[in-house]
Amino acid sequence: MKRKKIFWRRFLRVTVSGIIICSMLFLLQRLLVPKYSVGTQDGAMIAEYYDDAPKHNLIIIGDSEMYENISPLVLWQNYGINCYIRGSAQQLIWQSCYLLEDTLRHETPEAVIINITSMQYAEPQKESYNRMTLEGMRWSTSKVKAIFASMTEEESFWEYVFPLLRYHSRWNDLSDDDFRLMFSEEPVSLNGYMMQVGVKPAENVPEGRPLADYTFSDTCYEYLDKITALCKEHGVELILMKSPSVYPVWYDEWDAQMKEYAQKNQIKYLNCVNNDEIGLNFRTDTFDGGLHLNVGGAEIYSNFLGKWLQSETGISDLRDDAELSKEWEQKAADYDAKKSEKYKELAMDSDDS
Amino acid sequence: MKKKLVSLMLVVMVCMFSLVACGGGDDKGNDGNNGGGGDAANTPNGSSSGYTFEYKGTSISVNTAIEPVIEKIGEPSSKFEAPSCAGQGTDFIYTYSGFEIDTSPAENITNAIAAIIIVSDEVETPEGITIGNTKEEVEAAYGTDYTESNGMMTYAKGDMKLNFLIKNNVVDSVQYMSNALN
Secondary structure (H helix, E strand, O other): OHHHHHHHHHHHHHHHHHHHHHHHHHHHHHHHOOOOOOOOOOOOHHHHHHHOOOOOOEEEEEOHHHHOOOOHHHHHHHHOOOEEEEEOOOOOHHHHHHHHHHHHHHOOOOEEEEEHHHHHOOOOOOHHHHHHHHOOOOOOHHHHHHHHHHOOOOOOHHHHHOHHHHHHHHHHHOOHHHHHOOOOOOOOOEOOEOOOOOOOOOOOOOOOOOOOOOOOOHHHHHHHHHHHHHHHHHOOEEEEEEOOOOOOOOOHHHHHHHHHHHHHHOOEEEEOOOOHHHOOOOOOOEOOOOOOEOHHHHHHHHHHHHHHHHHHHOOOOOOOOHHHHHHHHHHHHHHHHHHHHHHHHHHHHHHHO | OHHHHHHHHHHHHHHHHHHHHOOOOOOOOOOOOOOOOOOHHHOOOOOOOOOOEEEOOEEEOOOOEOHHHHHHHOOOOEEEEEEOHHHOOEEEEEEEOOEEEEEEOOOOOOOEEEEEEEOOOOOOOOOOOOOOOEHHHHHHHHOOOOEEEOOEEEEEEOOEEEEEEEEOOEEEEEEEEEOOOO
């Protein structure tokens, strides 16, 4: 009887100690991990997706050419397309593949657009970009596979499992925001769209450096094949897209390969580079000299895209859905407020300079 | 019981302190609130032991800062700015007559020369090769110790590569490339 009592006392002590240690480490981790809703926000959108109701009929997956160039509000207001952009900075094709796999676990949209700019990267590029994509993914086999496919030589899987191991040295960089946003980050996007309002005309755009070999790598094709197969398996219409931009160069040889791939796999490919039908003016519709679009450019482009989607894919118009319409009313108000706020900030910055 | 609990708490504090303290020197990427940062392992050291290009009597090497070069050779005819995603620095392309210089941010150099590309026969390498020379002339100037893939002759030296893109047996492009920044 006495032995049993001692055992339980010890068991309780160990359990309580374990809980205390784990809680303290958890709190420390929450404090030390970077908060993407302040500073550089490009790592925030992947996680924000899970907060939106999984009723999207269009999912867009890709890098900044997606999350800065397409306004989901325009797609909704003018075409009734309920879209979410699963975007992250310099998202690689294998990351797009696993984000698609992750998305299809939550919902089955009518169509998926994949940005194929990333086909040019055969290797992981940079840890900070990897983290902006991977940290926001919910834990699943897709996330594990995405981590292993993405890690650079210096990275460790365990640093993704326990971010404290990676970020422990941030202790002397902590700000008030780290404490304020320990448990809930503020949303930075509207359905994955990150608004930019500045204007910087595209000028002196250089020609692309000649390459020895323009063929996309086998690795990239392997993941594009997986994306194609996943969409077919789930009955989702896949669209490969190159967003409009003047730089980096999208070589004709790359365009030809994507055309051929799309034709072979009977999927759609939309190349928006130098596409006059869109109606973009790269002197006024870009905030960074032609790499990405500002909000005016994004709205023009989204109008073109919505019309194209309607005519080429017959995607549903969901504006009759009362619940969705109500949600979008609020989102439209948030969008307009953000737009006004950003223009105000821009005007203040101009006055300062 | 009290003593044991106190010791336990001390152990936790020591563990946490060691986690915090050991981090001073090995920050590999994210730098605070923005999730950004550099890649220390691939950062040029500010000097180059590879092939150099020459213009107006000034030696120009990859992996070194652009500013002293501009001071000597003058302003480019045009400059293109390409900010990277998520505030990870800005790449620049400086265009001069017959060649361009591409820069990227590196750990110790804000604008490090990542590539020098000869685009016309207005300029040539110090070894006398330019656009339009034959493959044999490249071999005569640089030797035969090179690798070749898809028409690209590559001479590796130090922390850079000198590439000659050959089309129809003549040089179509000359590229001084940093290993770390491309």
